[in-house]
């Protein structure tokens with residue numbers, strides 16, 4: 001059916017949720033709803049949710065909870081809980097949010113339109129947490145998405161079967177399934193034709209791409225995407241250390257569009273913790289992989305995820321994690337205090353760590369990393385980095401006005417995924433420009449264009 005009105009889509013969670021929300025927005029648009037950023041105007045509100053940590057889950061409940069009052073004044077307003085919390089909660093979601101109209105699980109997105117029709121024709125409380133084999137091929141093509149973005153996410157596989165003991169993903173995203181490589185190549189080709197210059201391929205463990213289905217391997221997929229005209233950069237996340245192959249290392253080294261950056265979540269530097277997490281590698285194996293990688297790609301930028309305060313993590317285990325940071329010197333890290341998720345096995349592990357202690361460890365870890373992030377950035381001062389321009393910079397710098405009247409402060413990212421601000425007269429979104437770095441801070445670099453630039 002076709003309706004009229006405005007749709008507001010709010011996204012919490014990972015990059016995959018960003019991709020999924022684009023799909024939900026497209027379905028809404030095909031049903032006649034116009035996208036709005038003004039919540040007051042909305043006739044349908046979708047919250048695409050995340051349950052990875054307690055805080056993310058609470059954010060979803062508090063966002064959706066506030067519509068109880070609004071719906072009294074605006075009874076036609078449809079509210080939708082989509083994604084991982086929806087999948088986890090099912091009809092239990094109504095206990096906390098009685099006014100909710102649709103609970104749309106992670107496998108139910110392709111049936112979203114049908115559920116809107118049902119609600120519009122008077123059905124109350126639709127819940128769909130049924131499984132479906134491959135959700136993406138049944139949804140609209142993301143290339144007709146209207147935003148002029150230079151960089152886009154493309155999900156290449158769904159689900160996860162690694163069952164790390166702290167993690168809800170295998171329970172909320174289902175078993176691992178890889179998309180057909182032809183469909184992925186087709187989608188990225190269309191994205192390139194519509195002006196996209198950078199793609200980030202998404203999967204919970206991209207290294208196992210295609211293995212179950214007997215498709216091409218992930219490095220082979222990268223080689224295929226490397227051939228697509230118009231795409232300048234290829235990124236991917238996430239690589240699981242236990243499956244990082246030499247072939248992938250060679251692909252990063254040899255394929256010119258694959259960025260010189262790897263996100264390789266380590267989670268902990270302690271072997272006893274890694275074992276309890278069911279990560280499938282030891283600290284030594286992780287370090288050896290990094291060594292293999294650096295041998296082939298000496299300048300590679302590295303980032304990681306870490307969890308502190310996992311059940312039974314002793315002070316010494318934590319120091320092992322701190323020492324791993326010192327040993328590897330990551331460019332950046334995402335660190336989290338362990339959050340107890342009732343659907344994950346670690347919820348029942350003995351020796352849960354006190355919340356205050358977890359936060360204290362988290363702060364120590366972040367403070368240590370800050371030094372390395374800044375050091376890594378300072379090492380780049382004087383060097384020339386190729387920057388893919390993303391737009392005008394929100395940041396202004398003291399003294400910038402004196403550089404020149406016609407200059408605009410622009411921003412983009414280096415291949416190593418660092419944010420670079422620079423003044424320029426001509427730079428447009430999508431250009432690749434060589435920038436000489438003049439100043440480095442923990443979270444950004446500042447520089448000036450040099451020599452030849454490539455405009456798109």
Ligand code: SAH
Nearest residue numbers: 166167204238265305306307336337338339
């Ligand atoms: N598939 C990816 C990561 C998915 S979740 C991988 O295996 O690396 C993103 C990050 O959230 C994880 O890397 C982990 O660091 C963190 N995370 C997952 N569950 C968590 C929990 N229960 N508490 C705290 N952090 C968690």
Ligand code: SF4
Nearest residue numbers: 160162163164167169
């Ligand atoms: Fe979660 Fe582990 Fe799967 Fe990553 S690999 S999504 S941490 S279960």
Ligand code: F3S
Nearest residue numbers: 013014050051052084
């Ligand atoms: Fe969160 Fe689901 Fe992603 S739990 S991290 S939105 S896969």
